[in-house]
Amino acid sequence: MASPFVSLADVHKTYRLGETLVPALRGVTLDLHQGEFTALVGPSGSGKSTLLNMVGCIDEPDRGSVLVEGRDVAHLSDDERSRLRNQKIGVIFQSFNLVPVLDVYENVELPLLINARVPKAERRDRILQAIEDVELADFVRHLPDKLSGGQRQRVAIARALVTSPLLVLADEPTANLDSGTTHRIVDLMLQLNESRKVTFFFSTHDEKLIARVARVVYISDGVIVDANGVPAAPRDPQPRHVAAEPRAGDGGPVPGGRR
Amino acid sequence: MTDGWRLALRNLRRNRRRNGATALGIALGFAGLSILGGYVTRIELFLRTNTVYLQHGGHVAVYHAEGLEKAGARPARYSLTATDQVAIRRALEGDPRVEYSAGYLRGMGLAGNGCRTVPFAALGIDPGVLQRNVRQPDVRRISADFVRPVRGGQLFDYLDVDGAVGLAAGLARLLGKTRTHDDFGGPAAAVVVPDCGSPEATAQIAGDANVQLAALSFDGALAAIDGEVVNVFHTPTTDTEDQTLYTTLSTLQRLYSTDAVTYVAVYLKKWREAEPFARDLEARLRGVGLGVVAYPFTDERVSPYYVGSMTFLQSMVVFIVLLVASVVVLGVMNTGTLTVYERSREIGTFRAVGYTRSQVTGLFLREVTLLSAAGLAGGLALSHAVATGVRLANIRISPPGVPGTLQVVLTPGPAVYLALVALLLPLSILVTWLVVRRRLQERTADLLTATTA
Numbered sequence: 001m002a003s004p005f006v007s008l009a010d011v012h013k014t015y016r017l018g019e020t021l022v023p024a025l026r027g028v029t030l031d032l033h034q035g036e037f038t039a040l041v042g043p044s045g046s047g048k049s050t051l052l053n054m055v056g057c058i059d060e061p062d063r064g065s066v067l068v069e070g071r072d073v074a075h076l077s078d079d080e081r082s083r084l085r086n087q088k089i090g091v092i093f094q095s096f097n098l099v100p101v102l103d104v105y106e107n108v109e110l111p112l113l114i115n116a117r118v119p120k121a122e123r124r125d126r127i128l129q130a131i132e133d134v135e136l137a138d139f140v141r142h143l144p145d146k147l148s149g150g151q152r153q154r155v156a157i158a159r160a161l162v163t164s165p166l167l168v169l170a171d172e173p174t175a176n177l178d179s180g181t182t183h184r185i186v187d188l189m190l191q192l193n194e195s196r197k198v199t200f201f202f203s204t205h206d207e208k209l210i211a212r213v214a215r216v217v218y219i220s221d222g223v224i225v226d227a228n229g230v231p232a233a234p235r236d237p238q239p240r241h242v243a244a245e246p247r248a249g250d251g252g253p254v255p256g257g258r259r
Numbered sequence: 260m261t262d263g264w265r266l267a268l269r270n271l272r273r274n275r276r277r278n279g280a281t282a283l284g285i286a287l288g289f290a291g292l293s294i295l296g297g298y299v300t301r302i303e304l305f306l307r308t309n310t311v312y313l314q315h316g317g318h319v320a321v322y323h324a325e326g327l328e329k330a331g332a333r334p335a336r337y338s339l340t341a342t343d344q345v346a347i348r349r350a351l352e353g354d355p356r357v358e359y360s361a362g363y364l365r366g367m368g369l370a371g372n373g374c375r376t377v378p379f380a381a382l383g384i385d386p387g388v389l390q391r392n393v394r395q396p397d398v399r400r401i402s403a404d405f406v407r408p409v410r411g412g413q414l415f416d417y418l419d420v421d422g423a424v425g426l427a428a429g430l431a432r433l434l435g436k437t438r439t440h441d442d443f444g445g446p447a448a449a450v451v452v453p454d455c456g457s458p459e460a461t462a463q464i465a466g467d468a469n470v471q472l473a474a475l476s477f478d479g480a481l482a483a484i485d486g487e488v489v490n491v492f493h494t495p496t497t498d499t500e501d502q503t504l505y506t507t508l509s510t511l512q513r514l515y516s517t518d519a520v521t522y523v524a525v526y527l528k529k530w531r532e533a534e535p536f537a538r539d540l541e542a543r544l545r546g547v548g549l550g551v552v553a554y555p556f557t558d559e560r561v562s563p564y565y566v567g568s569m570t571f572l573q574s575m576v577v578f579i580v581l582l583v584a585s586v587v588v589l590g591v592m593n594t595g596t597l598t599v600y601e602r603s604r605e606i607g608t609f610r611a612v613g614y615t616r617s618q619v620t621g622l623f624l625r626e627v628t629l630l631s632a633a634g635l636a637g638g639l640a641l642s643h644a645v646a647t648g649v650r651l652a653n654i655r656i657s658p659p660g661v662p663g664t665l666q667v668v669l670t671p672g673p674a675v676y677l678a679l680v681a682l683l684l685p686l687s688i689l690v691t692w693l694v695v696r697r698r699l700q701e702r703t704a705d706l707l708t709a710t711t712a
Contacts, residue, residue, distance in 0.1 A: 050704070058611055059704045079615045086613020093707070097608040101269035106262075111612040113262050159612065 003070060004031035005166060005199055006055050011064035013050050013222075024050040026222040027064070032201055034166065037193045039210050040203040041229075042219035048203035049171055051219060055201060056089050056169045057081045086115055090160030092170035092202070096152040098144040098159075104131060105140045108158045115163055130158040134188060150181030154188065161192060168192075170202035174209060186212055267625035274598070278630055281594040285634025285687070286641055288587040289679055292580055293642035296675035299572050301668050305401045307530065309495040310556050310565040312392040313402060315363055315384060317524025318533040319540060320561050321347055324550040327560060330521050331367065335477040338364075338519035343549060347523050350543050356536055358528045361388035362520030364511045368474030370426075370486075370504065372434045372464050374455035379430060379472070381504040383511030383520075386415035391526075404664065411439035411490030414505055422510055424470065424486040429500030431491045435464040440489045443468060472504075476516035484514050496564060525553075533557060580682070588686050595627060595691040599698045600709075606698065607706030616699045620692060627691040631684050639676065646670045 013025040024047045032038065032055065042048050053059035054066055057073050066073045068088065073081055085091075090111075098107045108127050112118050118126060131137055134154035144152055153173060160168050170189075174182035186209055193200050210216055216229035271278050310316050323330065323337045330337040339347070344362055351357050364383035369376045392398065393406040393413065409428055417423040417440065426436060450466040473483040486506065494503045512518060527536060533555035541553035559566040599606070609619050646669040655664040698706070 049708075053704045056611070058707070059702060079617075082610070082613050082615040082618075084613075085611065091611045093608070093611075097604060097611075097707070099266075099605060099608070101273055102266065106266075109262070110609070114614055114618055163613075 002033060004067075005034050005069060006030075006032040006201075007065075007067040007070075008051075008054060009065045009067075011051075011054055011061040011066060013047075013054065013059070013061050023222050025054070025061070028054075028219075028222070028224050029064075030055075030217065030224055030227055032167070032199060034199055035193070035197040036215060037190065037200045037213050038202075038215040038217060039213040040201065040217045040219060041205070041210055042203075046219045047222040048219060050222075052169050052171050052201070052203055055167075056091055057085055058091075086111055087117060087163060088166050090163065090165040090168040090198075092153070092156050092160050092168065092173045094172040094175045096144070096149075096156045096176075098152055098155055100144055103141045103143050104136055104147070104155050104158075107144065107155055108162050110159060111163045118163070126162055126164075130162040131155075133161065133192070134158045148181075149177050150185065153177060153181075153185055157185070157188060157192075161196075161198070164196075165198065167199045167201065170200065172203050172205070174204065174206055179208070182206065182209065263622060263625050264629070266622060267629055270598075270602075270622075270626055271629055277594055277597065281590050282630055282634040282637060284590040285587055285631055285683065286637035288583045289635050289638025289683060290641035290645065292583050292679050293638065293671040293675055294645055294669045295576060295579060296679065297642070297646060297669040297671035298667070299576055300672060300675060301401075301670075302572060303569060304397060305665060306565045306568055307556070308395065308397045308401050309405070310562045311526070311530070312395050312398050313405060313495045315361075315382060315388075315392065315524055316556055316561055317360070318527040318530055318556050319525040319537045319553050320556075321523045321525065321540065321544070321551050321553045322521070324552055326521065327552070327554070330365065334366065334515070334519070334521070335479075335517070338477075338517070338521050339523060339551070341518045343551070344520060344523065346547055346549050347544065347551070350540060350547070351525060356527050356529065356532050358526045359388065359391060360523055360525045361385045362508065362523050364508055364515070364517075364519070365521040366474060366511055366515055368472055368514070370430065370434060371471040371473065372436065372469075373450075373452050373471070374460060374464060375434065376473075377430065377433045378502060379504040380499070380502045381472075381506060381511055381514075383506055383508040384414065385508050386418055389413070389505075390415040401665075405493060405495060408490035408492040410437075411441055411488070414489060414507065417487075417489040418507075420487050420489060422472075422484055422486040423489045423507065424472070424510070425490040425492050425505040426470070426488055427494045427500045427503035428491050430502055430504060431488070433501060434470060435461055436468065436470060436488050436491070437465045438468060439491060440468045440487050472514055474514055476514070477519065478516060480516070482514055482516060484510070486510075530556075584682060584686060587683055588690050591627065591631070591687040592690040592694060594630075595623070595694040598626075599623065599694050603698065603706045603709035607703050607709065610699075610703040611707060616696070619699060620695045623691055623695045624688055627687050628684070631687040635680055635683065642669075642671060 008028055008030045011025050011028040015022045015024055028051060040048050040051060050059065054061055057066070057068065060074065068084060073084070076084065099110065105127055108130055109123065112123050112126065131140060134157050136151060136154055136158065139147060139151060144155065147155065174185055177185060189200055190212065192198055204210060217224060218226040218229050311318055323339055326337040326339070339362070348360070351360050362385070366381045366383070368379055368381065370379040398406060408425065414423060414425050420440060426434065431437065449469050450463050452460050452463045454460065468488040470486045470488060471483055472486050473481065476482040494500050525540070527533060534557060537553040537555040541551065544551050554561040556562050557566065606619055649667055649669050654667040656667055657664050
């Protein structure tokens with residue numbers, strides 16, 4: 001079997017809340033391989049977000065190691081970790097985290113502005129392609145506050161994918177979306193996983209979403225209880241394509257509208 | 260516009276009221292300090308022209324080694340002899356920094372009008388140099404009122420008048436010489452006052468322009484000459500109004516029976532070169548065996564009024580600048596802190612997508628640079644508007660210790676503007692940098708979950 005893209009070994013993380021020490025991760029060991037579509041499942045406070053932050057090199061463990069492509073991130077400088085995140089890892093947030101003063105194009109452009117690997121001439125094509133992939137081509141010049149929740153999440157996905165990362169992390173990406181939009185966002189993620197072989201690792205509580213993944217990692221009280229779980233229902237064999245026009249679930253403005 | 264600057268501009272529009280207030284604070288601070296700088300610049304120029312040209316101190320004054328302290332009491336011992344003057348002139352010849360130079364003789368004695376005798380302090384001046392001094396552009400621009408005699412003409416217009424003297428207004432009043440040479444259409448016949456106590460005595464004393472000057476000559480003999488009052492003037496400082504007398508160098512040398520001078524004043528093309536020039540000149544003169552001291556006009560020993568006034572002004576300016584700059588900096592810091600804390604989640608997002616701490620800091624520094632630039636530009640416009648208004652209003656003040664009035668001009672020069680920009684802009688950037696860096700020290704994960712988003 002190929003070596004894992006990300007490998008966590010005995011990772012511990014404890015937070016201090018005032019005088020109280022709160023263990024968030026307690027000896028987590030986990031491998032993520034290229035092209036996997038993996039859900040991270042656990043109750044609130046079980047350490048899902050902390051684990052995602054470890055995998056995404058956003059946070060550092062107190063103990064244990066995190067290897068990305070075989071390199072121990074503890075040995076990287078802060079700037080090197082930033083570059084690693086920029087070039088290899090995409091992040092999707094539960095509350096989208098778009099920059100409100102930037103339009104769709106500019107939000108998607110953000111990671112590329114500092115990506116030395118993508119020449120400026122190539123930048124525009126990649127941004128437009130990423131926006132097209134999430135079917136927001138008609139909303140390129142819209143500001144985030146003119147978009148629906150589903151559309152904003154698709155912008156966040158485009159931003160995560162525009163650098164062609166090997167791994168996309170998503171922290172409850174559908175938690176703020178209605179069920180119809182959730183379905184389409186998951187379709188999109190599955191489609192990108194299959195077409196681009198992008199590794200997806202995301203936390204969720206959504207049973208319907210869990211039912212569509214190939215692998216489920218269960219976490220409880222900071223401990224992985226099952227790293228190779230299988231969903232209760234079979235995964236959709238043929239991911240549906242996202243429709244070109246906004247739908248009821250997206251609830252956004254019509255394409256071509258002005259800011 | 261590059262992407263970072265575009266983003267900064269957009270972010271500034273996010274909270275227009277707060278950023279507008281901050282920019283206004285910067286503008287007011289800049290304008291206030293500019294106007295203060297303009298005022299101080301003007302006062303400094305006034306004091307400098309007074310010291311250098313109107314009091315004839317020159318940019319550099321060369322005295323006998325102990326001449327500054329002792330020439331008054333023992334002039335023969337501590338003045339510059341004709342030989343010294345030749346050596347000094349030779350040292351100055353061909354120096355591109357020198358515009359011109361002149362010897363001056365100071366002396367004391369008694370001035371009389373036939374009835375009354377009062378002490379005087381005289382300065383013997385080369386008329387040609389006097390003419391050059393009063394025609395200096397800065398003198399004409401700043402002190403035109405002060406070089407114009409109250410009565411009569413300039414000393415250099417009376418080269419054909421034997422013993423021509425100018426009296427300070429206070430001394431003229433004490434001597435009862437209210438009219439000058441021109442009022443009589445030429446030398447008037449000396450009026451002998453038969454009874455100084457009679458009611459007619461005052462009119463009789465004013466009936467001619469003649470004064471008698473008596474002094475001890477350099478060789479210790481009692482000497483006296485007749486003087487013809489050709490003008491009455493105000494001295495640059497009021498404390499010398501009752502005793503100052505100007506005459507030609509040759510007239511005073513005749514009174515003291517000497518060819519010596521008390522000091523040689525050197526007038527430079529660039530006033531900022533005074534201190535290094537003085538050091539250089541003194542070294543050169545000492546090198547040829549001349550025991551002299553060269554004082555730049557910034558030396559308190561020769562220019563106590565200039566140095567004292569400037570020291571006070573500079574202390575005041577430093578205090579006010581610190582005060583205003585602190586207010587501006589606190590305003591920027593307050594805005595920066597609020598902005599950074601409000602946008603913590605955004606900072607976390609930037610970090611999460613791969614921005615380094617420096618890159619995120621750079622985004623905020625661009626914002627504060629634009630904000631400060633807007634404030635500084637507004638302050639520039641405001642200070643110009645105020646300066647123009649004050650100039651048009653023709654407000655006149657009487658500087659302490661100076662006879663006459665001076666128009667208040669607040670126009671700051673480019674140097675003041677540049678100095679303020681060089682102070683306020685880096686300070687604003689620095690405090691923002693500190694605020695942002697401090698926030699960026701926090702874990703990205705914490706920033707992403709910050710509640711002040």
